[in-house]
Amino acid sequence: MTTPSVEYTLGTWDLSPLMPHRDKEYLEARLQEILDAARAFERHRDDLRPDISQERLLHILREYEAIVERLHEVGGFASLWFSENTQDPEALAFLNRVQQVLAEAENRILFFTLWWKRLDDAEAQRLLPQAESQGDYRFFLQSLRRFRPYTLEETAEQIINIKDANGIRGILTLYSLMTNRLEFELEVDGEKKRLTRDELMTYVYSPRPDVRKAAYQSLYREYSREAPILAQMYENRVRDWYNEHVRLRGFDSPIAVRNVLNDVPDAAVDVLLQVSREHAALFQRYFRLKARWLGMDRLRRYDIYAPLTESDRRIPYEEAVRLVLDTLARFSPVMAEYAQRVFAERHIDSEPRKGKRGGAFCMTISPKYTPWVLVNYTGRLRDVATLAHELGHAIHSMLAEEHSVLTQHPPLPLAETASVFSEMLLTERLLQEERDPLARRELLASAVDDIYATVMRQAYFVLFERLAHEKINEGASAQELYADYLMNLEEQFGDSVEIPEEFRYEWVSIPHIYHTPFYCYAYSFGQLLVLALYRQYKEEGAPFIPRYLKLLSYGGSARPQDILAEMGIDMTDPAFWRKGFAVVEEMIDELEATG
Numbered sequence: 001m002t003t004p005s006v007e008y009t010l011g012t013w014d015l016s017p018l019m020p021h022r023d024k025e026y027l028e029a030r031l032q033e034i035l036d037a038a039r040a041f042e043r044h045r046d047d048l049r050p051d052i053s054q055e056r057l058l059h060i061l062r063e064y065e066a067i068v069e070r071l072h073e074v075g076g077f078a079s080l081w082f083s084e085n086t087q088d089p090e091a092l093a094f095l096n097r098v099q100q101v102l103a104e105a106e107n108r109i110l111f112f113t114l115w116w117k118r119l120d121d122a123e124a125q126r127l128l129p130q131a132e133s134q135g136d137y138r139f140f141l142q143s144l145r146r147f148r149p150y151t152l153e154e155t156a157e158q159i160i161n162i163k164d165a166n167g168i169r170g171i172l173t174l175y176s177l178m179t180n181r182l183e184f185e186l187e188v189d190g191e192k193k194r195l196t197r198d199e200l201m202t203y204v205y206s207p208r209p210d211v212r213k214a215a216y217q218s219l220y221r222e223y224s225r226e227a228p229i230l231a232q233m234y235e236n237r238v239r240d241w242y243n244e245h246v247r248l249r250g251f252d253s254p255i256a257v258r259n260v261l262n263d264v265p266d267a268a269v270d271v272l273l274q275v276s277r278e279h280a281a282l283f284q285r286y287f288r289l290k291a292r293w294l295g296m297d298r299l300r301r302y303d304i305y306a307p308l309t310e311s312d313r314r315i316p317y318e319e320a321v322r323l324v325l326d327t328l329a330r331f332s333p334v335m336a337e338y339a340q341r342v343f344a345e346r347h348i349d350s351e352p353r354k355g356k357r358g359g360a361f362c363m364t365i366s367p368k369y370t371p372w373v374l375v376n377y378t379g380r381l382r383d384v385a386t387l388a389h390e391l392g393h394a395i396h397s398m399l400a401e402e403h404s405v406l407t408q409h410p411p412l413p414l415a416e417t418a419s420v421f422s423e424m425l426l427t428e429r430l431l432q433e434e435r436d437p438l439a440r441r442e443l444l445a446s447a448v449d450d451i452y453a454t455v456m457r458q459a460y461f462v463l464f465e466r467l468a469h470e471k472i473n474e475g476a477s478a479q480e481l482y483a484d485y486l487m488n489l490e491e492q493f494g495d496s497v498e499i500p501e502e503f504r505y506e507w508v509s510i511p512h513i514y515h516t517p518f519y520c521y522a523y524s525f526g527q528l529l530v531l532a533l534y535r536q537y538k539e540e541g542a543p544f545i546p547r548y549l550k551l552l553s554y555g556g557s558a559r560p561q562d563i564l565a566e567m568g569i570d571m572t573d574p575a576f577w578r579k580g581f582a583v584v585e586e587m588i589d590e591l592e593a594t595g
């Protein structure tokens with residue numbers, strides 16, 4: 001399955017399919033083409049009359065789709081280039097320029113979707129494309145109607161768009177600039193190191209308690225220095241969110257905005273958060289077990305990701321890639337072939353570099369392109385899991401590449417399905433091959449560590465966000481937010497973990513709550529969903545696989561509730577979410593039995 005001609009070496013990606021040249025004139029010419037296309041699109045203003053034909057509408061929609069495709073290309077390229085090196089002034093300049101151009105182009109084509117959203121129901125119904133082959137267009141148009149109650153007049157929409165480019169989006173760019181350039185000092189065995197955040201965070205997995213503590217202290221020392229500014233940015237973000245969405249557009253609450261975007265009922269998210277909260281004690285039990293294994297009376301927050309055994313095992317990149325591809329192939333050769341394409345086309349930036357964006361992500365531009373993946377591979381087992389995770393995202397997009405750019409991307413609640421499922425496959429594979437009981441315990445425990453970080457930690461971020469949005473809009477100070485954050489941690493950990501004071505700065509270090517408020521419940525959603533699906537896979541065996549691939553291949557071409565209903569899942573039922581936690585409970589029971 002893995003062709004010998006493909007070499008798996010750490011390196012950077014190839015963005016040339018997206019943008020063959022990077023000189024200023026060329027880039028500007030591409031931007032002008034897009035602006036021209038957007039200007040030309042405006043001629044359709046006169047077509048949008050109540051007596052427009054279905055065919056005419058479809059024709060306009062296809063032109064709209066083509067422009068969106070180009071916006072994704074240029075916006076995606078700008079963002080990938082900036083991720084390559086966030087300190088590159090040319091990449092930054094282009095990113096800024098692109099944001100201006102995107103805002104202008106979006107403004108020019110906006111009238112089309114606005115018109116569509118404002119049509120009355122009977123007219124919209126008459127115009128919906130009916131042919132089987134136009135299902136994507138039909139679904140896209142139907143989805144837009146969801147925003148009908150929250151849409152403003154065209155000039156208001158344009159003003160918001162223009163003001164956002166240098167307003168809230170400007171603030172968010174500053175947040176990225178400030179936090180990406182932070183360097184962290186860490187002294188290990190008498191040697192002083194200056195590290196990026198990703199490099200620093202590898203030390204929180206150190207077997208040495210003093211090193212873990214020093215790493216976290218260094219992290220929050222730097223963040224506490226910037227905290228007054230970062231907290232101010234957050235307050236701006238939150239007030240802007242409220243003013244635009246709740247006050248002007250009329251959403252029920254700040255989190256309801258995300259729920260409508262995600263096409264998930266408020267009730268489902270409430271149930272998810274509530275059931276998570278109910279299970280805080282489950283992970284507290286795990287942390288007490290972990291303290292015992294580590295020979296501590298009680299874990300400190302520094303210790304929750306501590307390994308159980310002293311292993312400095314590093315997995316070479318090539319071995320990691322082959323392991324992940326082979327694991328995918330055993331589940332479904334189709335999935336492995338898709339993942340293979342990411343390497344064959346050099347769509348992955350794998351090496352850690354200074355200035356490169358931290359963490360990991362997968363970016364889907366459009367159905368025409370294999371997605372691009374960024375990881376910072378340092379050789380830990382966790383990095384292998386991250387690789388499986390991001391490739392899962394890429395596979396999900398590729399399975400949905402028959403759809404339109406307008407419907408390829410899965411809705412957020414399902415966006416973490418393939419990624420987390422791939423991680424589960426990897427863990428199971430490693431558990432099967434491991435005979436040594438201590439190593440098995442380590443593997444299982446590190447899986448529970450990850451589930452904690454994906455389910456519980458993220459649910460508590462969102463619980464904090466919900467409170468913070470409420471309080472900031474009532475005029476709360478940053479000091480109150482720090483105190484609230486500590487209380488959030490105390491509820492989450494109970495008396496199972498000691499929380500040092502500096503963790504009050506944790507929230508200003510979480511990019512998601514700035515960039516995409518309430519995003520984080522999608523992680524809890526995705527992980528619990530996958531645990532439940534995985535259980536289904538174990539029960540059903542092979543027949544599960546095509547059903548699962550079908551679920552993924554919907555991409556964003558159907559509603560999350562409908563896609564899940566096909567798998568027999570009701571997301572507003574607490575019993576469904578408890579099923580996910582039951583799997584975790586079994587893992588913890590098994591761990592407890594190991595002594």
Ligand SMILES: [Zn+2]
Pocket residue numbers: 389393416419
């Ligand atoms: Zn992900």
